Amino acid sequence: xxxxxxxxxxxxxxxxxxxxxxxxxxxxxxxxxxxxxxxxxxxxxxxxxxxxxxxxxxxxxxxxxxxxxxxxxxxxxxxxxxxxxxxxxxxxxxxxxxxxxxxxxxxxxxxxxxxxxxxxxxxxxxxxxxxxxxxxxxxxxxxxxxxxxxxxxxxxxxxxxxxxxxxxxxxxxxxxxxxxxxxxxxxxxxxxxxxxxxxxxxxxxxxxxxxxxxxxxxxxxxxxxxxxxxxxxxxxxxxxxxxxxxxxxxxxxxxxxxxxxxxxxxxxxxxxxxxxxxxxxxxxxxxxxxxxxxxxxxxxxxxxxxxxxxxxxxxxxxxxxxxxxxxxxxxxxxxxxxxxx
Amino acid sequence: xxxxxxxxxxxxxxxxxxxxxxxxxxxxxxxxxxxxxxxxxxxxxxxxxxxxxxxxxxxxxxxxxxxxxxxxxxxxxxxxxxxxxxxxxxxxxxxxxxxxxxxxxxxxxxxxxxxxxxxxxxxxxxxxxxxxxxxxxxxxxxxxxxxxxxxxxxxxxxxxxxxxxxxxxxxxxxxxxxxxxxxxxxxxxxxxxxxxxxxxxxxxxxxxxxxxxxxxxxxxxxxxxxxxxxxxxxxxxxxxxxxxxxxxxxxxxxxxxxxxxxxxxxxxxxxxxxxxxxxxxxxxxxxxxxxxxxxx
Amino acid sequence: xxxxxxxxxxxxxxxxxxxxxxxxxxxxxxxxxxxxxxxxxxxxxxxxxxxxxxxxxxxxxxxxxxxxxxxxxxxxxxxxxxxxxxxxxxxxxxxxxxxxxxxxxxxxxxxxxxxxxxxxxxxxxxxxxxxxxxxxxxxxxxxxxxxxxxxxxxxxxxxxxxxxxxxxxxxxxxxxxxxxxxxxxxxxxxxxxxxxxxxxxxxxxxxxxxxxxxxxxxxxxxxxxxxxxxxxxxxxxxxxxxxxxxxxxxxxxxxxx
Numbered sequence: 001x002x003x004x005x006x007x008x009x010x011x012x013x014x015x016x017x018x019x020x021x022x023x024x025x026x027x028x029x030x031x032x033x034x035x036x037x038x039x040x041x042x043x044x045x046x047x048x049x050x051x052x053x054x055x056x057x058x059x060x061x062x063x064x065x066x067x068x069x070x071x072x073x074x075x076x077x078x079x080x081x082x083x084x085x086x087x088x089x090x091x092x093x094x095x096x097x098x099x100x101x102x103x104x105x106x107x108x109x110x111x112x113x114x115x116x117x118x119x120x121x122x123x124x125x126x127x128x129x130x131x132x133x134x135x136x137x138x139x140x141x142x143x144x145x146x147x148x149x150x151x152x153x154x155x156x157x158x159x160x161x162x163x164x165x166x167x168x169x170x171x172x173x174x175x176x177x178x179x180x181x182x183x184x185x186x187x188x189x190x191x192x193x194x195x196x197x198x199x200x201x202x203x204x205x206x207x208x209x210x211x212x213x214x215x216x217x218x219x220x221x222x223x224x225x226x227x228x229x230x231x232x233x234x235x236x237x238x239x240x241x242x243x244x245x246x247x248x249x250x251x252x253x254x255x256x257x258x259x260x261x262x263x264x265x266x267x268x269x270x271x272x273x274x275x276x277x278x279x280x281x282x283x284x285x286x287x288x289x290x291x292x293x294x295x296x297x298x299x300x301x302x303x304x305x306x307x308x309x310x311x312x313x314x315x316x317x318x319x320x321x322x323x324x325x326x327x328x329x330x331x332x333x334x335x336x337x338x339x340x341x
Numbered sequence: 342x343x344x345x346x347x348x349x350x351x352x353x354x355x356x357x358x359x360x361x362x363x364x365x366x367x368x369x370x371x372x373x374x375x376x377x378x379x380x381x382x383x384x385x386x387x388x389x390x391x392x393x394x395x396x397x398x399x400x401x402x403x404x405x406x407x408x409x410x411x412x413x414x415x416x417x418x419x420x421x422x423x424x425x426x427x428x429x430x431x432x433x434x435x436x437x438x439x440x441x442x443x444x445x446x447x448x449x450x451x452x453x454x455x456x457x458x459x460x461x462x463x464x465x466x467x468x469x470x471x472x473x474x475x476x477x478x479x480x481x482x483x484x485x486x487x488x489x490x491x492x493x494x495x496x497x498x499x500x501x502x503x504x505x506x507x508x509x510x511x512x513x514x515x516x517x518x519x520x521x522x523x524x525x526x527x528x529x530x531x532x533x534x535x536x537x538x539x540x541x542x543x544x545x546x547x548x549x550x551x552x553x554x555x556x557x558x559x560x561x562x563x564x565x566x567x568x569x570x571x572x573x574x575x576x577x578x579x580x581x582x583x584x585x586x587x588x589x590x591x592x593x594x595x596x597x598x599x600x601x602x603x604x605x606x607x608x609x610x611x612x613x614x615x616x617x618x619x620x621x622x623x624x625x626x627x628x629x630x631x632x633x634x635x636x637x
Numbered sequence: 638x639x640x641x642x643x644x645x646x647x648x649x650x651x652x653x654x655x656x657x658x659x660x661x662x663x664x665x666x667x668x669x670x671x672x673x674x675x676x677x678x679x680x681x682x683x684x685x686x687x688x689x690x691x692x693x694x695x696x697x698x699x700x701x702x703x704x705x706x707x708x709x710x711x712x713x714x715x716x717x718x719x720x721x722x723x724x725x726x727x728x729x730x731x732x733x734x735x736x737x738x739x740x741x742x743x744x745x746x747x748x749x750x751x752x753x754x755x756x757x758x759x760x761x762x763x764x765x766x767x768x769x770x771x772x773x774x775x776x777x778x779x780x781x782x783x784x785x786x787x788x789x790x791x792x793x794x795x796x797x798x799x800x801x802x803x804x805x806x807x808x809x810x811x812x813x814x815x816x817x818x819x820x821x822x823x824x825x826x827x828x829x830x831x832x833x834x835x836x837x838x839x840x841x842x843x844x845x846x847x848x849x850x851x852x853x854x855x856x857x858x859x860x861x862x863x864x865x866x867x868x869x870x871x872x873x874x875x876x877x878x879x880x881x882x883x884x885x886x887x888x889x890x891x892x893x894x
Contacts, residue, residue, distance in 0.1 A: 070444045118627060125376055125443055125586075126630050129578055133622045136575055140615035206738075206754045209730070210747040213738050216727040223687070223725075224796060225713040225742040265571065268451050275448055305463055311455030318449040319437055 025196075032189055041181045045253065046297060048185050050290035051192045052249045057273040057285035058199050059242025064271075065279040066203055067235045068215030072128045073115070073135030074270045077240035079262035080104075080111040081247030083142065086155035086257040089162075097164050097187070097252070104248030105241060111138070112240025113233075120232040123218070132264055139262035154258035157251050159184070188249055195242060196286070202238065203282065211235050243270070269296075272314055278324025287326050343485030348604050350484075354493045356600030357500025358559045362573055363580035363592040364507060365551030371587030372524040372544040374443065375435060378450040381574025382457040383423050383549050387556030388565035389461055391419030392470035395561075399474050409478045413495075416472070416557040423553025424546045431545040436538065454570075462567055469564035476561040496558050503554070504593050511589065520544060524587070579622040585635020594633060638701050640665045640836050641686070641717075641804055646695035648685050655681035656692070657860030663804065663838065668831055670847040671840045673857035674880060679840045680722060682857070683806045687719045688712050700803070716803035720794045722812055722840070728782035732773050732792055735781055737764040739799035764799070770829050771795045787818040794826055798835075805830065807839040811846065819843065823850070844881070848872070856880070 032051075036044045056078055063069045084107030088094045094103070119130045142149045149155065159180050163170045164187050171180045202208050210231055213221045218228050251257055260266060269292070277288020295313070299306035321328050366380045377383075394415050434453060438445045479495065481488035511517040523530040523540045531537045555573075556565070563569075580599050584591025599618060606614025625632060641663040648656035655678050663669060671679045684690040686697055688709040697705045704712055727735050740760045741747045755761065768774045771791045776784055781792060794810050810826055811819045823843075827850050830837045841847050847854060848868045855865040856877050864877050871877055 070447060072447065118623060121627060122630055125447075126626060128444070128447060129376075129582060130623065130626050132575070133578065133582070133619045133626070137616050137619040137623070140619065141613070144612040144615065201753065202750055204753050204755070205750050206741040206746045206752070206757070207748060207750040209734060209738050209741065209754050212730055212734075213727045216729050217725055220721075220725040220727065220796070222709045223689075223713060223719060224739045224800065225710050226747060227710050231747075264575070268455075271448065271451070305459040307455045308459035308463070311452045311457075311459070314452030314455065315434065315449055318445055318452065319434070322441075322445070 029189075029193055033186070036182055036185050041178060044181050044185050046293065047290075048181075048188050048253055049250075050293040051188050052246050052253070053270075053273060053293055054286040054289040055192055055195045055249070056243045056246035056270055057277070057289040058195060059239045059244075059246070060270050061274045061279055061285040062199065062203065062211075062235055062239040062242070064274060065281070065284070066208060066215060067211045067232060069120075069123065069232065069236075070128050070271070071119075071131040071239075072264065072267050072271065073131030073133075074240075074243050075262050075264060075267040076115060076131075076135035076138045077108050077112050077243040078247035078250070078266070078270075079135075079138060079142065079259075080240075081108040081244030082251050082257045082261055083149065083155070084108070085248050085251045086157055089157045089251075090155055095161055095163050096166060097162050098166055100162075100251075101245065101248050105244055108240055108244025108247070109237060112237050112244065116233050116236030116240065120229055120236055132267070135262065135264055135267060139259055139264070142259040142262050149259070150257075152258060154256045156256055159252045159255065162252055184253065188253075191245070191249065195245065199242065200282065207231070207234075272310070274324075275314070275317055275322075276324055278327030278330075280323060281326045281330065284324050284326040288324060291325065343487055346484055347487060347489055348608065350489060350493060350497070352597075352600040352604040353497045353500075354562070354600075355603060356596040357497050357503075358555050359576060359580050359599055360500050360593055360596035361503055361551050361555035361558065362577045363584070363596055364503070364589060365548035365555070366577050367581050367584070367587055367589065367592045368507075368551070369545055369548035370581070372520055373435075373541055375446045375545075376443075376450070376586075377453075377548075378447055378574065379454040379457055380450075380548075380552055381572070381577060382454050382461075382570035383426065383552040384556040384573050384577075385565065385567075385570030386426070386457060386461055387419040387423045387553030388560040388563075388569065389419075389465045389470055389556070390422045390553070391416050391557035392472045392560045392565045393465060394418045395472040395475060396470060409475065412472075412475045412478070416475075416561075417554065419557035419560075420550050420553035423556070424550035427549025428542055428546040430549075431542045432538075435545070436541070458567070458570065461570075465565070467567060469566045470560070471564040472561040473564070474561075490562070492561055496562070499554075499558055503551070504589070507551075507589055516543075576618070579618050581632065581635075582622045583625050583632055585632025588632065588634040591632050591634035639663060640700060642698040643686065644696040644698065646682075646685060646697065647693045648681055648690055649693055654678075654860040656685055658695070659857075659860070659862055661855065661862065661865075663836060665803075665836050666834050667836055667852045668827075668850055669838045669853045669855055670851040671838055671855050671857060672842070672844070672847055672881065673863070676859075677857040678860040679857050680808055681860070683719060683808050683838070683840060687717055687806055689719075713800065713802075717806070718797040718800040718802035718804070719806035720797045720808060720810055722809040724786075724789045724793045726781040726789060726792055726796070729780060731778050731780055732768060732784065732788075733764055733777045735792060736767050736795055736799050737761065739796050740764055740767075743800050767795055767799050770825075771798075772825055787814050787822055790814055791822060791825060798829060803836060805835050805837045807837060809840050809842065811841070811843065819846075 035047065060071065060074050063071050081104040084104045085100045088100055088103045094100060115134045118134065119127055122130060143151060160171045160176055164183060169183050210226050213224065213226065214228050214231060222228050247261065273288040273292040274285040275288070276292055277286065278284030296306065296310065299309045303309065317324065323331060362380065362384050366377065369375055369377055395412055398412065398415055430453065434449055435446065438449060476490055476492040479491040481490050482494065511520060519535055519540060523535060523537055527537055576599060580592060580595035583598055584595025602618060602621065603614060606617055610617070639662045643659055643661045646656055646659045657678070659682060671682065673679055681690065685692045688707065692705060696703055699715055699717060704715060707715065727738065730738070737754065737760050740763055741754070746757070765774065765777070768777055771794070773788060773791060773795065776788060781789065784792065790810055794807060797805055807826065811822050814822055823846050831850065851868055853865060854868055854871045856863045856871065858880050863880060864871065864874050
């Protein structure tokens with residue numbers, strides 16, 4: 001049984017109108033590019049966080065939406081990327097963001113390859129619990145080995161010491177925070193656009209189709225000649241890499257890397273984002289991550305009981321709107337066009 | 342030698358509490374194939390409610406009039422309260438999802454977890470609540486040259502009684518037969534005239550009662566704090582993974598193993614004690630995914 | 638060299654001998670019907686040869702090579718494909734995508750991660766051709782879950798066919814379909830399979846279908862082969878008639894209407 005929810009209105013991009021989404025995407029990209037000049041730095045920072053989490057959710061959803069595997073342990077790959085960067089900066093004195101990205105990705109790839117190899121031997125509930133247990137191993141190590149990881153105090157990474165684009169952009173001197181916010185936003189935006197394009201190609205490639213086949217019917221997939229376990233593992237590694245990249249990008253913005261990002265409720269937030277946006281669509285996780293980011297920020301600001309608020313949102317989502325924001329919007333749009341034709 | 346016995350007793354104490362939580366989790370999964378991510382939070386809620394009730398009783402009455410027995414009798418109030426909460430949760434949040442893939446249970450119970458965690462913060466505030474007066478009143482027993490809290494022995498006894506009681510309930514009563522029939526084949530049970538919806542809500546309530554009882558029983562020894570539920574859930578998972586989801590014996594053996602490893606861990610390798618537990622769970626999931634006693 | 642040879646093939650489920658010492662040889666180009674009462678072991682036999690089950694003992698020799706320990710994917714790559722009695726499709730993919738996927742897999746293209754699936758014109762053309770052969774061209778862009786039962790059964794067979802197998806197992810391709818559609822579906826399948834000379838083993842209950850299309854009929858009973866032969870030979874076989882219909886005599890296999 002698959003995680004299908006949408007019936008007649010399922011999103012398939014095999015139709016001829018592939019140009020319309022491309023035009024919409026470029027338009028959105030343009031809007032995003034213009035935004036920092038229109039809003040204050042706080043909003044820009046907020047949106048940067050949103051785009052970073054969108055990369056994380058995009059990676060996560062390769063497993064859930066396209067391969068049918070619900071991971072409750074993606075905090076492990078986010079954290080692996082983040083801590084690798086923190087170590088590189090603190091212990092190796094690295095300053096180049098590009099070096100951090102490469103290093104962080106390597107760290108995440110190692111962890112996700114290892115964990116993935118272990119986890120894809122099982123499916124459904126056992127897979128989820130396994131991913132959870134493994135992420136907790138990582139969390140407990142980060143928590144306990146405080147002389148390495150700084151424990152709950154974490155590791156500080158100062159943006160002022162970092163450089164972008166191989167040293168072209170640095171943040172020394174006065175007004176550096178404003179410049180950092182501005183420059184880093186575009187840096188993240190560029191990587192976000194790149195990540196989205198790459199993921200789009202992946203899910204629309206023959207490999208992506210094979211993943212969806214595995215999601216829908218793993219028995220038939222193997223009887224069609226697909227090595228189910230191997231493909232799941234590859235999907236796992238790619239998924240972890242994207243989420244790890246998000247962790248890498250998150251560090252300079254947050255300034256502090258703590259075990260919280262390895263703790264399993266953070267994994268839950270990544271799941272939440274994808275479900276909120278609609279995990280059976282491509283853009284759902286992106287929309288969900290950005291919306292969740294705003295939701296959480298304003299919830300935290302307005303009430304002490306923001307967790308309750310978010311919990312209610314999730315429950316309502318699951319009960320009433322399982323296709324999420326994008327999924328529901330698509331279904332309404334389909335009904336609307338059918339109604340008017 | 343004395344230290345060894347005390348460590349052993351500590352393990353058993355810890356195992357007793359874990360057993361209560363894990364048995365509830367396992368029962369719910371065994372009957373309904375649902376994994377309740379909020380199960381640990383229900384345990385925490387049980388701890389809070391019990392501490393609050395006992396604290397209220399102690400505050401309002403001279404402790405002499407109630408006595409230890411009276412206070413002890415108040416503990417299960419927490420468990421009953423959680424059972425009631427469970428009886429409300431199942432029909433409202435879980436029943437609508439039975440036709441959907443099992444992942445949706447994880448999602449909705451995660452949402453429930455978030456709601457309950459904050460509900461506890463709202464109701465009981467951020468400061469830890471204790472029912473420590475019970476523990477104090479029960480005094481200590483000498484073991485060798487050291488003193489050991491009598492209350493801990495009481496908890497171990499409760500764990501044993503609960504294990505036996507559950508076993509008797511599931512294997513020796515009519516309702517237990519109905520429970521087992523429903524867990525093995527829901528449709529067949531319904532065809533035989535069993536009201537499956539009612540069995541489900543009852544099973545869920547019993548499972549929640551166990552979690553609440555775990556909290557009620559632990560709170561005289563350990564204060565109720567925010568976040569205890571999340572920690573407990575992961576450990577309960579480790580227990581049922583090792584013992585086998587859906588198995589009572591598995592929950593008992595798993596709890597003992599986790600209790601012993603944890604105590605040994607804290608003594609000999611404190612940094613990686615938690616990591617070792619999670620790794621054991623991972624190893625079990627790899628080698629024998631159904632656990633020591635479980636069925637798929 | 639025969640295409641397939643099973644040697645003392647056995648599969649037991651506890652006391653039940655699902656496949657009981659079956660020695661069957663299949664030559665290239667044959668269209669074989671596997672018949673027998675329910676529980677005779679027909680589907681179990683298919684399951685063992687296609688690696689859905691692992692045999693308890695015995696050997697499976699395919700094109701001269703011992704594939705007894707080969708995995709499902711290895712046997713598929715070797716050239717054994719099967720369809721399923723209870724339809725097994727990729728429900729949230731379109732009919733086109735279902736077939737295209739089988740082709741991508743066959744061509745080893747499922748490892749392509751940097752190319753768009755729909756841009757592969759070779760695969761697109763072939764997938765459309767296969768859909769056309771099975772009369773499903775009109776449902777190309779519909780999700781598999783939205784197809785009618787008969788269409789789903791055809792798509793199930795089309796998936797196996799798209800692998801261009803050397804040996805095709807069809808497990809009750811017309812079961813669960815209304816009598817009216819049965820004939821049409823079987824005609825479509827037979828015209829494709831027989832038309833291209835694909836060696837096929839079809840598990841079937843409908844004796845009319847069996848007699849109409851088979852080169853050879855293999856009758857199974859309680860896990861073992863009871864009899865095999867041409868339709869004419871089987872028609873005269875009284876023991877077979879007893880087992881399958883419960884009566885014997887020269888008119889046993891005629892439809893009584």
